[in-house]
Amino acid sequence: MKKCCLVLSIICFSLFMGGCARKETSLPPAKDGPFVANEGTTPTEKSEVTMLGKVIGGWDEAILIANTEDEHGLYQVSLDALSQDMSQIKPGDKVEIGFDGLVLEIYPAIITNPDYIKLLENGDDLVGLYHGIFQDLFEKDAGLNADIDFIAVDLSKDKLLTESEKNALLYLLGTSTQIETRQGNYESLLSENLIIRDENTGFSHLKTGLLLQLETSELNINSFRFTAEKWRSSLGAYTLYDCVAKKENGSWNYEIGAEMIS
Numbered sequence: 001m002k003k004c005c006l007v008l009s010i011i012c013f014s015l016f017m018g019g020c021a022r023k024e025t026s027l028p029p030a031k032d033g034p035f036v037a038n039e040g041t042t043p044t045e046k047s048e049v050t051m052l053g054k055v056i057g058g059w060d061e062a063i064l065i066a067n068t069e070d071e072h073g074l075y076q077v078s079l080d081a082l083s084q085d086m087s088q089i090k091p092g093d094k095v096e097i098g099f100d101g102l103v104l105e106i107y108p109a110i111i112t113n114p115d116y117i118k119l120l121e122n123g124d125d126l127v128g129l130y131h132g133i134f135q136d137l138f139e140k141d142a143g144l145n146a147d148i149d150f151i152a153v154d155l156s157k158d159k160l161l162t163e164s165e166k167n168a169l170l171y172l173l174g175t176s177t178q179i180e181t182r183q184g185n186y187e188s189l190l191s192e193n194l195i196i197r198d199e200n201t202g203f204s205h206l207k208t209g210l211l212l213q214l215e216t217s218e219l220n221i222n223s224f225r226f227t228a229e230k231w232r233s234s235l236g237a238y239t240l241y242d243c244v245a246k247k248e249n250g251s252w253n254y255e256i257g258a259e260m261i262s
Helices: 002-020 125-140 163-177 186-191
Strands: 049-059 062-067 072-079 094-099 110-111 114-121 150-157 180-183 196-199 204-206 209-216 224-232 236-248 253-254 258-261
Touching: 002 186, 049 072, 049 125, 049 150, 049 163, 062 163, 072 114, 072 163, 110 186, 125 163, 125 209, 125 224, 150 186, 163 180, 186 196, 186 209, 204 209
Parallel strands: 072 110, 150 180, 150 209
Antiparallel strands: 049 062, 049 094, 062 072, 094 114, 196 204, 204 224, 209 224, 224 236, 236 253, 236 258
16 A cells, blocks of 8 residues: 555656656745745754755645756655655755655655755756757747657756756656656767667768757856757757857746757
């Protein structure tokens, strides 16, 4: 029975993240807690383990955290046992989590008994912005998506996300599209024989996958430029070119410079 409940919880989490991925994510209101997350009254004496992370998203029962000390660490933190004000913590914020050390080893791993979540620093929800860009790009020229069973994401020319944030982005994109999502680039897919190239004509194509690529500039105060491409073949691609992402009133949005189809 316990296994069934756990599986059901994981499925519900995935469905929620997929259905709400492109909306602003807010965390649940206070549960009449004894302290506010950023007041510095953290009961550290109760916790055996602490973890530093960045908030990726959340809902009424859990939040998703990218571990900033482990480039592959992605965690769900259950809020059921907490009785504190979470209203001041938003996606992009850096937090400290105290817990008893127990972690359910699935993906994302689940911290079931957190003692506290403490706000350390307000941050930018770039993962949410990138997810919105890729989701919008995925929906462009839907014919390129026909018969795909995986999405490869090339972030090798991105200058802003950490490795743990990139892993969180892949998880969000895979959840919202319900398609296997992984990191990869043209060269790696070619070496795996996933991209087929005609040596005589130079024509290349992905038979059962998509390649999404994002190149960004350095962050300039509250803005940066980027180009994003959706690639299926030498004659099948969609590009959002010379775009500008800006942070205004605490939220990130972007404007498309030009759209190109090949």
